[in-house]
Amino acid sequence: ALCAPIFVGDTIDAYAYVDSTQTSQPQPDAAAFAAAIADLCGLAFANLRRHSLEVQQDRLLRDLRAARDVQKRLMPNAAGRIGPLEYTMHFQPGRVVAGDFFGLRLINDHAAAMFIGDVAGKGLGASLMMATIQSHLDALLRTNQPLPNIVSELNRYIVGRSASNEFATLWIGVVDMKQGSLHAVDAGHGYAMVRRATGAEMPSFEGGPPIGVEASIEYSESVLEIAAGDRVVLFSDGVPEQPDRTGEHFGVQRIIDALSASKAIETDITALIDELTAHAPSDEFGDDVTIASLLIS
DSSP: OOEEEEETTTEEEEEEEEEESSOOOOOHHHHHHHHHHHHHHHHHHHHHHHHHHHHHHHHHHHHHHHOOOOOOOSSSEEEEEEETTEEEEEEEESSSSEEEEEEEEEETEEEEEEEEEEEESSSSSHHHHHHHHHOOOOOHTTOOOOOOHHHHHHOOOOOOOOOOOTTEEEEEEOOOOTTEEEOOOOOOOOOOOEEETTTTEEOOOOOSSSSTTTOOOOOOOOEEEEEETTTEEEEEETTTTBTTTTOBOOOOHHHHHHHHTOOOOHHHHHHHHHHHHHSSSSOOOOOOOEEEEEEEE
C-alpha cells in the first residue's frame, strides 16, 4: 500500500491511497509515481478552487456595483439648483461602495435643507446604513419639524436598528432666505465652512454626538445670519484626513488655503480636488471623499 499527501499550496488537502491485492513486490518507482499523481491532483484541486473563488468574486463585485449604483441614485445630481441653493458636488468612494452621504431637500419656496455625513466603517455594511439614514432623513424633513427634533428622531431610529459599534456623523443645515438665517445641527461631523465676502470661517456649530450612539440624546442647533452671495462648503472627513506618503494629513488649513482664491462654487470643487490629489500618495484616495459647495441666492 502507498499513501501520498496531496498539497494545495502549503496545506495538505487530501491523501492519495493506492493498494494492491497481489502478493508481488511493488515496482521500484511506485512511490515516485504515487507522489507524482498526488502532485497532479494538487494542481487540479488548486485550479478548481481558484475557479470557484473567481466565480464568487465576480458575483460579489456585481452585487457591490449594484449597491454603488443605488448609492449614486440616492445622491443628488452633480450640479443644480434647489430653492435658494445653487450647488455643485464631487463624490468619490474610497472603495466600490461608500459610507459618505449628501443630500438636499426643498422645504418651501424660500428655504431648503442640505446635509452631509459619514457612516463609521467601510464597505457594504456602511453603504447599507448610509442608505437607511439618507432615506429616513429625507422623510423626516417632509414633516417640517424644528431641526433639532428631526435629528433627535433620526438618532432614535438609527439606535433601534444598528449594532453598538455602528454610528454616523451628520451635519445638517436649513437656509431660510425670508429670515436670512442658517439653522444647523452638527452631530459629530465638524466639517462645514461658510464663505462670505469678508472671507472663510469654520463656525463651531451646536449639536451633539454622532447619531446611533445613544437614544436619549436631544440635539441642539446653531443659528447664523446668512445673505445672498454667501457660500457653504461641506466636506467629509476623507478630505482633511487624507494622508500623504509620510502619513501627514491634508488638514483643515490646506482646505482653507485651497479655497482662498476661489470665487465660485465650481472652482471651490476643482481647486480642492486638485490640491487633495497632489497631496495623496496615489491616484486613489484612502477614504471616501465628498465635497459640496452651495451658493445662497
